[in-house]
Amino acid sequence: MLQNNDGQNSTQNTAVYPQPGNAAEKSLRPAQAVAHTKGQRWERYAVGVLFSVIWSSAFIAGKVTVMEMGPFTTLFYRFVLTVLVLLPLCGKKLLGPKGKQAMLAGILLGLLNNVAYLGLNFSALQRLPPSWVVIVVSCAPFMTMTMAALRGQESFDKGKLLGFAIAFTGVVIMVGITGLHAGAALGLVMTVGATLAFSAGAVLFRGKYDDLPLLPVNFWMSVCAMLCFAPAAFMTEASPLQLTWHAQIALIWLVVVSLTGMALWLLLIRTQGPSMAASYNLLNPLSGLALSALILGTDIGVQDAAGAAAIVAGLYVALRPRQGKIKA
Numbered sequence: 001m002l003q004n005n006d007g008q009n010s011t012q013n014t015a016v017y018p019q020p021g022n023a024a025e026k027s028l029r030p031a032q033a034v035a036h037t038k039g040q041r042w043e044r045y046a047v048g049v050l051f052s053v054i055w056s057s058a059f060i061a062g063k064v065t066v067m068e069m070g071p072f073t074t075l076f077y078r079f080v081l082t083v084l085v086l087l088p089l090c091g092k093k094l095l096g097p098k099g100k101q102a103m104l105a106g107i108l109l110g111l112l113n114n115v116a117y118l119g120l121n122f123s124a125l126q127r128l129p130p131s132w133v134v135i136v137v138s139c140a141p142f143m144t145m146t147m148a149a150l151r152g153q154e155s156f157d158k159g160k161l162l163g164f165a166i167a168f169t170g171v172v173i174m175v176g177i178t179g180l181h182a183g184a185a186l187g188l189v190m191t192v193g194a195t196l197a198f199s200a201g202a203v204l205f206r207g208k209y210d211d212l213p214l215l216p217v218n219f220w221m222s223v224c225a226m227l228c229f230a231p232a233a234f235m236t237e238a239s240p241l242q243l244t245w246h247a248q249i250a251l252i253w254l255v256v257v258s259l260t261g262m263a264l265w266l267l268l269i270r271t272q273g274p275s276m277a278a279s280y281n282l283l284n285p286l287s288g289l290a291l292s293a294l295i296l297g298t299d300i301g302v303q304d305a306a307g308a309a310a311i312v313a314g315l316y317v318a319l320r321p322r323q324g325k326i327k328a
Contacts, residue, residue: 106220163318
């Protein structure tokens with residue numbers, strides 16, 4: 001089972017073995033314990049990387065669909081289809097006291113993570129170059145750690161901060177920073193607001209709602225987004241039936257992202273803490289580049305490779321176990 005990475009709950013992270021009966025067992029048991037904790041650690045990393053790959057794929061699929069339906073209409077139908085898939089999966093989990101708590105949590109988190117984060121970033125892209133949006137969104141780990149520290153969930157960790165800074169530098173190297181044009185200030189305010197909402201959602205979920213079942217929370221998050229984006233969608237005549245076949249496939253994939261990507265995101269917050277979960281967003285430029293090269297045939301240059309190396313090095317520094325803490 002995945003464990004928390006913030007150094008707490010040491011009783012959960014400690015392997016318990018019976019007393020060995022001979023010298024051979026005495027040397028074997030510690031080795032087994034080390035292998036077990038290393039396996040847990042790599043399991044957590046694998047979940048974070050998988051989240052980044054799935055989350056990044058939404059940018060490629062979204063670009064295809066947005067070209068034909070526009071941003072808010074795309075988001076509306078994305079969440080309509082997500083709700084239709086989640087409804088039978090949730091079933092009776094939507095009822096009872098836990099179901100009511102999941103509804104309240106889902107509506108609030110939906111406003112923060114689906115409506116504010118996606119809506120503001122899509123709007124910011126109309127005023128900012130994409131590179132600037134990527135740069136600001138990559139500040140999420142710093143914002144999340146600050147919020148979590150203010151709420152007493154985490155403490156400032158010099159190793160984490162150094163790792164985040166190195167990885168953030170890699171993001172800047174990889175995507176670059178192009179010149180801003182008139183009206184960009186409002187776009188910057190939008191994307192900063194989007195990232196703050198994203199970070200606030202992570203801290204809020206860990207602090208109040210991380211004991212709730214994930215599927216019902218995701219269901220109500222999607223319902224909230226569907227209702228909020230409905231007015232914009234109804235003002236246009238675009239519909240999924242009018243899309244080209246490749247745009248329809250892209251829209252279906254966006255639903256997959258909403259289902260699996262959000263579930264993995266909530267799972268990362270629950271098991272690794274808000275700031276560590278947010279740190280995997282630093283991998284998004286690298287994951288997006290790899291997917292673009294694989295699917296679209298995008299070339300990978302020296303600048304991309306240098307930025308990717310810095311991102312990986314920074315995340316290694318941020319994620320590696322600290323001396324004096326439980327290594328699990």
